[in-house]
Structures are given as C-alpha cells and as structure tokens.
Amino acid sequence: MITLTGACLCGAVTFTHAAPEKLVRCNCAACRRYGALWAHGPLDAIRIRADGPLIRYTRADLDGPEDGGLVFVSCATCGVTTHWEPATPQGDAPYMAVNGALGEPDVQAALPLRHFDGAESWTFTD
Structure with missing residues (x-):
C-alpha cells in the first residue's frame, strides 16, 4: 500500500493520503x-x-460531489493549491x-495516472 504525502511550497x-x-x-x-494531479479518497483516509x-x-x-460544486483550497502564504473539498455535504x-x-516524484511514478474529461463528458478517457 502506498502512502502519499505532500506540502505546499512554504x-x-x-x-497525508493513506x-x-x-x-x-x-x-x-x-x-x-492548477496543474493538479488529484488523488481522491474518502475523508477518513x-x-x-x-x-x-x-x-x-x-x-x-x-459538477462535483453530489453536484454541489467543489471548494479548491490553497495556502494563503505561497498560493499553492493543496486539495479540494466538497462544497456541500455528501451522502x-x-x-x-x-x-x-505536490508529493514525492517516486510516489507519483508508482501510482497509475488516469485522464478525466471534466470539460465535456465527465468520464475517464483512458
């Protein structure tokens, strides 16, 4: 099992994503x-x-969790976007x-990369 850790610039x-x-x-x-590579997971992970x-x-x-939108969260000091949260409570x-x-390159390389069409179809393209 891989654990992903990361930090903003400052x-x-x-x-930590378990x-x-x-x-x-x-x-x-x-x-x-944002140039992000999102690692999704349950809140408790x-x-x-x-x-x-x-x-x-x-x-x-x-569109996002429960179609309530997303809250993108960034560090106010260095401006780096670290995560997103659901804008409304979920089920x-x-x-x-x-x-x-923002994680270590070796951990990034160990995880599969998927491409998601969030601009049009809201489906994975690979």
Whole structure:
C-alpha cells in the first residue's frame, strides 16, 4: 500500500493520503490552471494540516460531489493549491482529493495516472 504525502511550497499546509489508488489529470478549466494531479479518497483516509491561513475558492458551476460544486483550497502564504473539498455535504461515501503533484516524484511514478474529461463528458478517457 502506498502512502502519499505532500506540502505546499512554504510547508504551511501538508497532507497525508493513506491509500490512493491512482492520480487523476482533469481537463476542466480549474484543474488545467492548477496543474493538479488529484488523488481522491474518502475523508477518513486523508489528513490535512494547516499551520497558517487558507484561501477557499468555491466553484459551484462545476459538477462535483453530489453536484454541489467543489471548494479548491490553497495556502494563503505561497498560493499553492493543496486539495479540494466538497462544497456541500455528501451522502454515505464522502470524499475529497489532494494534489498529488505536490508529493514525492517516486510516489507519483508508482501510482497509475488516469485522464478525466471534466470539460465535456465527465468520464475517464483512458
């Protein structure tokens, strides 16, 4: 089992994902700009630690968990986007994602990479 850890540039926000299955490259407008490789998981598998202020940007126009949109979270000090959270409460299996691009290269290389069409079809393309 692989554990993914990562941090923003200044180290004020760190995360641990206990068991990511894959990294996801999404082509929606937000994810393209963030340059993220998302590692999705249930809330109880991911730990976020923030030692400083955060910036929360809600994209309600994006389909997301329960179609309530996503809240992209970034470090207010260095500006790096570390994760996203659901904008609205979810049902039986709440989840979020951390930015796996902030993890160590060897861990990134050990995880399968999938491409997701978040711009059009909301399906995996591979």
